[in-house]
Structure formats: structure tokens, C-alpha cells
Amino acid sequence: MKTLNLNEKSFQLENNVFKFLQDYIERINTFVAKNEIDTDLHQDILQRLADKLAEKATEKTGITQKIAIQIVNNLGEPEEIFAEEEFSSSHQENSTDKEQKIQQPELFYEKLQKSDRNRPQESAILLGVCGMVAQISGRNVWIWRGLTLFASYVFLTSGTGILFFWGVMAYLLLALIFPITEKNYGERSVFSYFLTQIWDLRLLISNSIKFGFRSVKRIVGTAIPTLLKRGAKLFGPFWSFIKICFLFFRSIFLVFVLGLLGIMFYYLQTGYVWNNMEITSRFPAITSLGIAFGFLSALLLLLGSIGALSKKRLMNTATLSTAIISGVFAIIIAGITGVQFFSKIESSEVSEFTRELYIPIPEKNQPLTISIEPNNLILPIDPFQDFIIENSSINYIPYEGTKIKAVFKYQINAYNKETFAKITENLSELIYEIKDDVLHISHKNHQLFDAVVPLAPMIYSVDLYIPKNRKFNTKNPVYRTNLHKPERMNERGYSEYDYDPNANKCSELISYVEEENAFFCPIKFNLDTWNIRNRINDDIRDNKADKLSPLEGLNRDWSLAYRNDSQYWNLDSILWKDNQKFIVKLSDRMFNIFLEVEARVDENGEISYTKSVVKGIEQKGIMTSERMKLYRGRENLKTFDLRVSEEQDSNPSIEQRIETLENRIKNLEQQISETYN
Known part of the structure; x- marks a missing residue:
């Protein structure tokens, strides 16, 4: 809480409200000084602001961020308050008449900001959209955040990533449309408003960083002390023993970390030797100084963390500044070391x-x-x-x-x-x-x-x-x-x-x-199941598919194999009975052929096929006699019922159709005459 003193009146305000009103008063004072505005008029405006704040301070809700924004919007920005055409009326009319006169038609974002349809940034993780939805619905914001995370997880893991993309787009669109609760937009045009909203998308990064710091602060400052108190109540006399064990293991861990950092510093300072090769010989001389800075920064930050855990102030402002500056120097020197190290390798x-x-x-x-x-x-x-x-x-x-x-x-x-x-x-x-x-x-x-x-x-x-x-x-x-x-x-x-x-x-x-x-170098084939099956699979695909097939395909455009493959028939799959017996499925665009095959692989990796029998054939459409001419070996499939149309072409001409119908009529007449005779 901070105190705002205005025209002999004091107001206790939240930090964000205090900063908002202080910035507004500073803009008024700057405008008055720059344009040499009359002192009485200046004091009159400040008195109006004080009266408005005093009126709202008596209400139960007090002066919230939302109320402060409403008051500032009613009074207007300094350019509007001190406009020349309003100077005379500002001395003659009371404050109520003035407010009615200067009111302009509200833009859509002003209406949204006065309602609950705005995005609070005080506790936002990203852009405050979930916080706005929580304000409108009256539900806890974490309910909406949880639902958002769950929906994102479902979209990303269920193969519907496009829905996640559109969800992100919808989130950004809502952030562009709805205003920020704490921001004073002044008298902006709609175009200027959206430009401001686009610029404020940078809050996506700053809010997430602030949320991380807030979370750490809550864990260290609230959650851990609360857990310690509840642990003391729950375990009673055993708590002291547990605490001693915790401190003991923590001390061992700290000794280990510091020892590891010390060993690292020693090796990089004196020259780390591995297999009689001195690794640090390629590092610049400044690297040792960088290691020292990094060691100092890590030690100071470690002490600060210990103090936060034990509620003891082990780090003041000077110590924290030293830790940060040392860390920055260490990072810079590490970058110099990396550049020089790799530049030496590249230039070698x-x-x-x-x-x-x-x-x-x-x-x-x-x-x-x-x-x-x-x-x-x-x-x-x-x-x-x-x-x-x-x-x-x-x-x-x-x-x-x-x-x-x-x-x-x-x-x-x-x-x-x-x-x-x-x-x-x-x-x-x-x-x-x-x-x-x-x-x-x-x-x-x-x-x-x-x-x-x-x-x-x-x-x-x-x-x-x-x-x-x-x-x-x-x-x-x-x-x-x-x-x-x-x-x-x-x-x-x-x-x-x-x-x-x-x-x-x-x-x-x-x-x-x-x-x-x-x-x-003679090498025997490794006769395990995986190698045998892989060997047969690749041999059929690359060499034996066409030899095993009873049909020879003459039209390469109907092949499902790759253009650069020597085989016409594509090996679709193999169903293994054991390492020697299996069912092979060969495919092109017109047929699926199923073969029962037996083969053996010897210790030299050579394959001998001892049996190949057609077990079935599956057509992918009715074949015409013209199309069947693009296959050789049809006589090998006599035992299978192939559906072959008698038409010579799948798209016969009108003359061919008339001829076909006439032949059918003649056949019918001949059959009728033979029946009656």
C-alpha cells in the first residue's frame, strides 16, 4: 500500500493504482508547465480529481484499478481538459456540468474497459485472456487455465495439431480485441488502438518471466515455510530429527556442488590433461578469469538461496549486484572462449x-x-x-x-x-x-x-x-x-x-x-530370424517379385513399384508362417496376387526357392480383353475366375455399340428358333 497526497487529502492505494494515478497527475503537471496554464485552473482540475477519489474511497470496494481508470476517462487527458474552447466554461460551470460537456461518444474499447471484458495483467501468465474469462464467468482463473492446458495437450497428442494452431490464433485475436485493464488508452482512434495492442503482444514474454519470479517467490517465501510449520505440527517430536537429517544431506549436497565447481576451476586453471592431451591449450588466457567470475557468481547465488530457505538474510544489495555482474562477465568470457576455440579449429x-x-x-x-x-x-x-x-x-x-x-x-x-x-x-x-x-x-x-x-x-x-x-x-x-x-x-x-x-x-x-x-575375408551369414526374413524380403522386392508372379505386366504405368526399380510387381507384404514358409502379396494397379512360397537361406546368405503356388488373385476392377493383352501368362490363372468383359474397349464408339447389340439380337433370334424347333 502507498499513500497519495492530493490537495490536502490522503488516499491509501494499492501499488498499481498509486502508480497509475501518479503518472496521470504527472502528465497534468507537465502539460500545465509547458503551456503556462493558469494556476487556479490547474488547482481546480486537481481538486476535481481529489473529490472524485474521496467520493469513491467511502464505498465498500474502495479505489480499485478499474475505478481509477473510470475517473481518469471521465476527466480526460490534459490536452482535452485544457482545450481553448473549454476554458471559459471551466470557470463558469460546476464540475458536474463540465463532465457532461466534455463527454464524447465512447469507442468500443472504452466500453470494454469499463466492463468486465478486459485483460488484467497483474497476475497474467501470458496475455491475460484466461483472467478476463474468469472475470466474466465469476470462476477461478486456474479453472480456465487448466482447461486451456488440457485442450492443448489433447490437440497436440491426438494428431489434430491444426486445432491447436487455430486455438493459438483465437487466443491472440482475443488479446488484440480486448483492452488491458491497467492501461490508459486516452483518446485513440481504432487504428491507433490496434497498433498499441499489437505492440503490447510483447507482454507475452515479460508476463511469463514475471510469473516465474512470482512462483519462485511464493514457493520460497510462502510454500516452504508453511510446509515446515505443518510438518512440525504433524510429526511433533520427530520433526527435529527430520530437520537435522535434511540439513545434513543439504550440507553434503552443497559440499559436493562447491567441490565440483572447485575441481572444474582447478582443471581449467592449470590445464586439463586427457590422454596426454592438454585440452585447455586451445583456450585463451582470459578463460581462467571467466571461470573465477562464474565460480564467484555461483557461490554468492547459492548463499542467497540458502538464506531464502532458512529465512536468514545472507545476501544484501551489494552481494546480489556482485553475483549478477560476475555472472555477466563469466558469460561474456565464455562466449569469447567459444569463438576463439572454434575459430582455431576452423583455421587449422x-x-x-x-x-x-x-x-x-x-x-x-x-x-x-x-x-x-x-x-x-x-x-x-x-x-x-x-x-x-x-x-x-x-x-x-x-x-x-x-x-x-x-x-x-x-x-x-x-x-x-x-x-x-x-x-x-x-x-x-x-x-x-x-x-x-x-x-x-x-x-x-x-x-x-x-x-x-x-x-x-x-x-x-x-x-x-x-x-x-x-x-x-x-x-x-x-x-x-x-x-x-x-x-x-x-x-x-x-x-x-x-x-x-x-x-x-x-x-x-x-x-x-x-x-x-x-x-x-569370408564371412558367414548370421542365421537368426530377423536376418533371414529381412534377406528374403529384400530379395523378393528387388530381384524375385516378377519371377514369382504368374502374370507378367507389360504396362509400366500400372506398376506400384518405384520407377527406378527393376521389378514390375510391388511386394506389398509377407505373412510369415516360419522362417521357410510364408504368404507373399504382390500388387499392381489392377491385381493383388497371393502366393504360397517356401525358401531357404544358407550360411553364405544364398536363397533357394523350393515352392511357389498361387493361392488367390484379387481384381481391383473389371478387366477388358484389350487390357488383358497387357499381361502375359493368363493361362497360368485358368483355375481362377477372372472377370473379363467382352468389350474391346472401356469406351466403345457408337458404331461398335450398334454392332455389339446387333450380334446379341442375332444370337437371341437363333436361340429362340432353336428352342421352338
């Missing part, structure tokens, strides 16, 4: 560094299993999965040598020559070990670098030169290698992950194929 040049390792082959002619391990035993730096070391490959290359040659290639994304030199100088030594017919190739100590180096994204790959006459196997996945694999693995719809369940390993020894001048 890729440089390649190569190292070789020669490995003598044991004298015994036993096949080796090769394992290339770029893995850190503590923190992985696997080139196939790591964020820093990008996806790479292993290439197995046949050659005429007698040793195995491993060529390691490092494509380093360094942003300057000094960084590139430091990284290459500290690369760990390449080592190998042959044990139990397994060749292990790795970096020394299983660590990519011997010392800490700056962070630099890199592509890590290996070219493995192997004598042509050597058979071998590999422990590394084969899906990202140059090993040749069965042709079926390159067919449409197949991923190498569908084969061998043991992480894509070759099912037999890898050997050299002279025709292709490459190593071949």
Missing part, C-alpha cells in the same frame, strides 16, 4: 605425419592373428570411437616382401607449426610382440604420446603391408577396412553388422585373391 590446416614399423615373420608357416591396439589401458583413445581421434581405417595391402610392414599415418589438425612439431616429437614409439601366433602392434606403454601435448583433433590410420603368400586373421573389426568381402554384403539394404555375431570377424582365414589383387 591438416598436416600428415608417417612412421613405419617392419616386423619379421616367424619361420614356422603358422597363420598369424593380427591385433592392432591403439587403446589406452586407462582412458580409451580408440580411433574408431574417440571424439578427439576421429574415425579411421586399417588397410591390408598385399605385396611381394618377406616382412610385415606397418605404416602409421597421423593426419593432425594443428593450428600452427609449433603445435604440430610438439605433437609429432612426443608420439610414442611403435612396438610389436608375437605371442601364441598372435601379432600385437601398439604404441609403447599403450599410450599415444610420451608427454603432454596440446589438444589437436587427428585422423589415425594404419596401412598394413602383408606378403601375398601369407594367410592371416584379424582381431580388429573388418567393417572399416579394405578387405574384400562376399558380394552379397554390397547388396541393397545390407549392413555388415548383420553378419557374424562375433563383432564382424572373418569366419575363415584371410587369403590373397590374385584376380582382385586383394585380401578376401
Whole structure:
């Protein structure tokens, strides 16, 4: 509540009403000073306002926002009150006569504002439309808000999103039409009123933010203390124990949060090292200062939250200002850090560094299993999965040598020559070990670098030169290698992950194929239900649909398959009895054909079809004999009743129709004569 002193009268008003009337009085005083209006006339106007307020203050409702708006609308804006043509009448007529004289025809929005059909903004969440509906209906505003949320949820989850869109449009339209309760529109034209309403749609954001602050204030200032009081009454002597436990766990949580922030600050201050890569080497020097500001802001705000929970004032205006300013600085520095970090990556040049390792082959002619391990035993730096070391490959290359040659290639994304030199100088030594017919190739100590180096994204790959006459196997996945694999693995719809369940390993020894001048990796088909059915489904769709169908379609325009498909008949669906027996439905625009098929898939992924019988055919319309000429193989469907019209065309000419009728008449006459004879 605030006190408004006006012409030796005092009025106790709500904050929003006080601000509204104070702004109105300030506009009058500014107009008087600017236009040198007579002091007596100025005081007369202020006295009228005071009398009106005193009259309304004696009523039960007191001076509400709505009443204040009505009083101001009756008196008018300063430009209207002090209009030249009204100066003389303002000294001669009493206040009642003056009010009757200056009244103008009310516009629609003025009538709405004086009634209940206006939008209160004091407790609005968005634009106050639900509050207006609550005023008109006399119901609680949360009932209408709940109904609105429920309707929005139904529209969004039931596939009727268009209704939600139109609901939003209706809400905005109501907000444009109906005025704001607390706003003084003055003497505006209808056009100016709607421009103001469009501009006030910005309240959609400010009201939602204010609602969030109000909710937090109510929870912290009202709900939590009330809950604590009721808890004390409900649990009685046990409440002290519960409170102690709560404070204990809260203290542990605060220690954890502060400790985490401290660890983060330490690592970013001293340089966070991961796999001997210093991540903070790409951060500007100012980043440490930004972390300090962020840590300070988080700590101060945390103390303020604790004070609000415990009803203790742990934060004054200076502390709050420090927390906010520190947070703003931290955000700005974070933005600078991000820009510089990514700009270094974008401006980096890729440089390649190569190292070789020669490995003598044991004298015994036993096949080796090769394992290339770029893995850190503590923190992985696997080139196939790591964020820093990008996806790479292993290439197995046949050659005429007698040793195995491993060529390691490092494509380093360094942003300057000094960084590139430091990284290459500290690369760990390449080592190998042959044990139990397994060749292990790795970096020394299983660590990519011997010392800490700056962070630099890199592509890590290996070219493995192997004598042509050597058979071998590999422990590394084969899906990202140059090993040749069965042709079926390159067919449409197949991923190498569908084969061998043991992480894509070759099912037999890898050997050299002279025709292709490459190593071949045999892989068995994974004979589980999903793979078998998927294999058969794709084979029928892409290769066997036309061969299984008893009809051959000659008119491509009637096909339901894609234009770039080699098949005419479209595989509509498959009904599986088991992994070998199933019903296939083939379709085009004129027929659905149902086939009972039996097929088997072997361990190499090859399919053999052992049975294909037509079980039914479904026409999608009556076929003419002319249309049936666009199919071959009609004789295969003799046992099925196809409805074929004898007409030669679906739209015969008049001459053809006359000829057809004459033939039918002749046939009837012949049948009648034969009957009587």
C-alpha cells in the first residue's frame, strides 16, 4: 500500500493504482508547465480529481484499478481538459456540468474497459485472456487455465495439431480485441488502438518471466515455510530429527556442488590433461578469469538461496549486484572462449605425419592373428570411437616382401607449426610382440604420446603391408577396412553388422585373391530370424517379385513399384508362417496376387526357392480383353475366375455399340428358333 497526497487529502492505494494515478497527475503537471496554464485552473482540475477519489474511497470496494481508470476517462487527458474552447466554461460551470460537456461518444474499447471484458495483467501468465474469462464467468482463473492446458495437450497428442494452431490464433485475436485493464488508452482512434495492442503482444514474454519470479517467490517465501510449520505440527517430536537429517544431506549436497565447481576451476586453471592431451591449450588466457567470475557468481547465488530457505538474510544489495555482474562477465568470457576455440579449429590446416614399423615373420608357416591396439589401458583413445581421434581405417595391402610392414599415418589438425612439431616429437614409439601366433602392434606403454601435448583433433590410420603368400586373421573389426568381402554384403539394404555375431570377424582365414589383387575375408551369414526374413524380403522386392508372379505386366504405368526399380510387381507384404514358409502379396494397379512360397537361406546368405503356388488373385476392377493383352501368362490363372468383359474397349464408339447389340439380337433370334424347333 502507498499513500497519495492530493490537495490536502490522503488516499491509501494499492501499488498499481498509486502508480497509475501518479503518472496521470504527472502528465497534468507537465502539460500545465509547458503551456503556462493558469494556476487556479490547474488547482481546480486537481481538486476535481481529489473529490472524485474521496467520493469513491467511502464505498465498500474502495479505489480499485478499474475505478481509477473510470475517473481518469471521465476527466480526460490534459490536452482535452485544457482545450481553448473549454476554458471559459471551466470557470463558469460546476464540475458536474463540465463532465457532461466534455463527454464524447465512447469507442468500443472504452466500453470494454469499463466492463468486465478486459485483460488484467497483474497476475497474467501470458496475455491475460484466461483472467478476463474468469472475470466474466465469476470462476477461478486456474479453472480456465487448466482447461486451456488440457485442450492443448489433447490437440497436440491426438494428431489434430491444426486445432491447436487455430486455438493459438483465437487466443491472440482475443488479446488484440480486448483492452488491458491497467492501461490508459486516452483518446485513440481504432487504428491507433490496434497498433498499441499489437505492440503490447510483447507482454507475452515479460508476463511469463514475471510469473516465474512470482512462483519462485511464493514457493520460497510462502510454500516452504508453511510446509515446515505443518510438518512440525504433524510429526511433533520427530520433526527435529527430520530437520537435522535434511540439513545434513543439504550440507553434503552443497559440499559436493562447491567441490565440483572447485575441481572444474582447478582443471581449467592449470590445464586439463586427457590422454596426454592438454585440452585447455586451445583456450585463451582470459578463460581462467571467466571461470573465477562464474565460480564467484555461483557461490554468492547459492548463499542467497540458502538464506531464502532458512529465512536468514545472507545476501544484501551489494552481494546480489556482485553475483549478477560476475555472472555477466563469466558469460561474456565464455562466449569469447567459444569463438576463439572454434575459430582455431576452423583455421587449422591438416598436416600428415608417417612412421613405419617392419616386423619379421616367424619361420614356422603358422597363420598369424593380427591385433592392432591403439587403446589406452586407462582412458580409451580408440580411433574408431574417440571424439578427439576421429574415425579411421586399417588397410591390408598385399605385396611381394618377406616382412610385415606397418605404416602409421597421423593426419593432425594443428593450428600452427609449433603445435604440430610438439605433437609429432612426443608420439610414442611403435612396438610389436608375437605371442601364441598372435601379432600385437601398439604404441609403447599403450599410450599415444610420451608427454603432454596440446589438444589437436587427428585422423589415425594404419596401412598394413602383408606378403601375398601369407594367410592371416584379424582381431580388429573388418567393417572399416579394405578387405574384400562376399558380394552379397554390397547388396541393397545390407549392413555388415548383420553378419557374424562375433563383432564382424572373418569366419575363415584371410587369403590373397590374385584376380582382385586383394585380401578376401569370408564371412558367414548370421542365421537368426530377423536376418533371414529381412534377406528374403529384400530379395523378393528387388530381384524375385516378377519371377514369382504368374502374370507378367507389360504396362509400366500400372506398376506400384518405384520407377527406378527393376521389378514390375510391388511386394506389398509377407505373412510369415516360419522362417521357410510364408504368404507373399504382390500388387499392381489392377491385381493383388497371393502366393504360397517356401525358401531357404544358407550360411553364405544364398536363397533357394523350393515352392511357389498361387493361392488367390484379387481384381481391383473389371478387366477388358484389350487390357488383358497387357499381361502375359493368363493361362497360368485358368483355375481362377477372372472377370473379363467382352468389350474391346472401356469406351466403345457408337458404331461398335450398334454392332455389339446387333450380334446379341442375332444370337437371341437363333436361340429362340432353336428352342421352338
